[in-house]
Amino acid sequence: MALTGRIHSRAADLRVSGVLLGVLGAVAFWNAFTYPPFGGFDADEHITYARSLLDGHGLPKGGAYYTPPGFYALAALAIRLGEALGLDQPERVMQIVNAMFVVGSGLLVLALTRLFFPGRPVARWAALGFFTCCPVVLKTAAMFHPQPLAMLLSLLAFWITAGMIVRRDYRLRLWAALAPTLACAQLVRSVSLWVAGVVLVTLIAAAVAQPEHRRQIRNALAISALAMVLLPLPWYIHLQSTAGNAVFGRGIALTSFEARWPKAFYVDSGLPDVITHPQRAELEPRFIPIVYAETWGDYFGIWSWGSPRPELTSEVNRRLTIQSVVGLPLTAFAVAGWLALIGIAARRWRENPARILAVLAPLVGLAAVLYYATRGFRADGDTVKALFLLPAVPFWAVSFGFAVDVLVERHRRVGVAALAVLVPCLLVSLAYATFAFVS
Amino acid sequence: MSDWAFLRAGLVAVGLLVVAALVGWGVETARYEDRGFQELTRCLNNEKGASIGATRDPVARSADLGALDTVIETNGVTVSVSSTPERAERIVSSYRAVGGELGPRLELRGRTVYLWERPPSPTQRQTMFDCTY
Numbered sequence: 001m002a003l004t005g006r007i008h009s010r011a012a013d014l015r016v017s018g019v020l021l022g023v024l025g026a027v028a029f030w031n032a033f034t035y036p037p038f039g040g041f042d043a044d045e046h047i048t049y050a051r052s053l054l055d056g057h058g059l060p061k062g063g064a065y066y067t068p069p070g071f072y073a074l075a076a077l078a079i080r081l082g083e084a085l086g087l088d089q090p091e092r093v094m095q096i097v098n099a100m101f102v103v104g105s106g107l108l109v110l111a112l113t114r115l116f117f118p119g120r121p122v123a124r125w126a127a128l129g130f131f132t133c134c135p136v137v138l139k140t141a142a143m144f145h146p147q148p149l150a151m152l153l154s155l156l157a158f159w160i161t162a163g164m165i166v167r168r169d170y171r172l173r174l175w176a177a178l179a180p181t182l183a184c185a186q187l188v189r190s191v192s193l194w195v196a197g198v199v200l201v202t203l204i205a206a207a208v209a210q211p212e213h214r215r216q217i218r219n220a221l222a223i224s225a226l227a228m229v230l231l232p233l234p235w236y237i238h239l240q241s242t243a244g245n246a247v248f249g250r251g252i253a254l255t256s257f258e259a260r261w262p263k264a265f266y267v268d269s270g271l272p273d274v275i276t277h278p279q280r281a282e283l284e285p286r287f288i289p290i291v292y293a294e295t296w297g298d299y300f301g302i303w304s305w306g307s308p309r310p311e312l313t314s315e316v317n318r319r320l321t322i323q324s325v326v327g328l329p330l331t332a333f334a335v336a337g338w339l340a341l342i343g344i345a346a347r348r349w350r351e352n353p354a355r356i357l358a359v360l361a362p363l364v365g366l367a368a369v370l371y372y373a374t375r376g377f378r379a380d381g382d383t384v385k386a387l388f389l390l391p392a393v394p395f396w397a398v399s400f401g402f403a404v405d406v407l408v409e410r411h412r413r414v415g416v417a418a419l420a421v422l423v424p425c426l427l428v429s430l431a432y433a434t435f436a437f438v439s
Numbered sequence: 440m441s442d443w444a445f446l447r448a449g450l451v452a453v454g455l456l457v458v459a460a461l462v463g464w465g466v467e468t469a470r471y472e473d474r475g476f477q478e479l480t481r482c483l484n485n486e487k488g489a490s491i492g493a494t495r496d497p498v499a500r501s502a503d504l505g506a507l508d509t510v511i512e513t514n515g516v517t518v519s520v521s522s523t524p525e526r527a528e529r530i531v532s533s534y535r536a537v538g539g540e541l542g543p544r545l546e547l548r549g550r551t552v553y554l555w556e557r558p559p560s561p562t563q564r565q566t567m568f569d570c571t572y
Contacts, residue, residue, distance in 0.1 A: 268467075269460035332453050339449035340442065347440065403446055410443040 040143025066249025
């Protein structure tokens with residue numbers, strides 16, 4: 001009883017949350033200072049885009065021209081600041097800003113978990129622990145890449161939505177915050193379209209579950225949806241007129257059902273290579289295996305191996321194998337928690353319709369990445385990247401937190417035994433996601 | 440139903456997914472047929488237009504997937520395909536034990552071994568590499 005009391009005390013909550021956020025911040029900033037600006041996915045294209053805006057040349061004609069300009073406008077300012085400070089690599093300022101975005105996302109993971117599971121601090125701590133130690137989060141945060149900003153804006157939109165539903169507070173100022181946030185998210189990455197879809201569906205569910213607010217939600221939702229479409233509309237029109245495709249901006253058919261991938265791409269588990277050789281030199285391009293290997297390790301060779309980093313030696317492969325092994329129990333708990341949340345949402349969704357966000361976000365996010373991979377065939381699997389799923393990672397963290405909390409609550413001893421396995425796995429992953437460890 | 444009941448069902452479902460993945464791997468392994476040699480033959484025949492014949496080379500014939508004789512740009516070559524690079528290395532060792540140091544006439548690429556009549560030109564090597572699986 002005394003232990004339970006201590007766990008639920010505000011002081012303990014502040015201490016544990018503070019330590020976890022401190023670790024997240026320390027590693028994210030360390031990576032931002034040590035990871036080379038040109039080291040991440042398509043970094044040269046992203047930097048060229050930002051420099052094109054900085055030098056007054058407008059939107060680029062090649063490279064990442066199909067990506068909305070929101071991130072690059074900010075990156076241009078960051079580079080200018082870096083130049084004003086006399087940095088050798090002024091692009092590094094944007095990596096530091098990305099680290100801040102990830103710390104902000106960590107705060108929102110805490111806030112979102114509190115809304116989903118009030119009065120359950122273990123769920124919050126476990127969720128933040130998962131988020132802090134997940135390599136795909138820290139790897140992407142270290143890069144010169146728009147995805148951390150897309151994740152932050154998506155999470156902000158999810159948090160505002162969940163807050164409105166849980167508190168039954170649908171005041172105008174909240175809608176005035178939600179609509180521009182979703183519009184801005186679309187102006188950072190078009191992948192944020194699915195985030196807008198999940199938010200709309202959840203609010204419609206809330207309107208059904210809370211009849212006393214139905215009219216208020218319906219009217220505000222209609223105006224907000226209009227704003228969500230109109231604000232980023234100029235970008236979509238630009239992409240349609242210049243590239244012939246308003247969303248992808250390149251030769252990817254939106255509605256074609258032709259797929260060049262073999263059936264195995266969709267169903268193959270990748271065993272045993274997904275565990276023993278989780279890298280592109282030996283693991284064949286398959287959807288789930290790539291997403292898994294990239295989430296916990298480095299399938300494409302942008303973090304712990306691949307030029308100009310170390311070669312893919314057997315020692316490097318051994319470290320990747322360890323990542324694949326420690327990712328297993330963490331993934332199993334996250335997926336089990338998510339499946340449990342699906343069951344709860346299906347049976348008791350009227351109790352807390354906000355939890356529909358936690359059910360839909362990972363599912364729709366995964367479907368969106370699968371859709372993109374199917375449409376944009378690349379034989380080397382280059383269009384399957386775990387970082388595309390970044391806005392959904394916080395919900396895997398929430399699901400993980402929920403699973404740990406329920407287990408510890410129900411079977412204290414089993415829960416402690418599970419934690420004895422899960423915590424070392426998290427720490428091993430955190431070490432891997434700390435760039436100096438592998439450089 | 441309590442949260443625990445839902446989580447228990449979730450854990451069971453994850454366990455079933457793991458079992459399904461393991462069973463799928465087992466079935467795939469049991470049904471797996473290494474088509475490396477057939478693919479090599481098809482490629483030489485259909486894509487390179489090379490004539491193929493059975494080889495009488497006993498070392499090459501010891502390769503577990505198969506071996507053949509062909510001619511690329513007037514240079515004869517015996518190709519043997521093993522199931523693993525380690526087995527292919529044993530073929531190379533056998534050649535060296537019988538023929539001494541064969542220089543550029545003998546080449547190992549992955550699990551495929553080439554024994555050329557004369558040192559191959561870059562285009563001859565490339566033709567064979569195009570058909571290596």
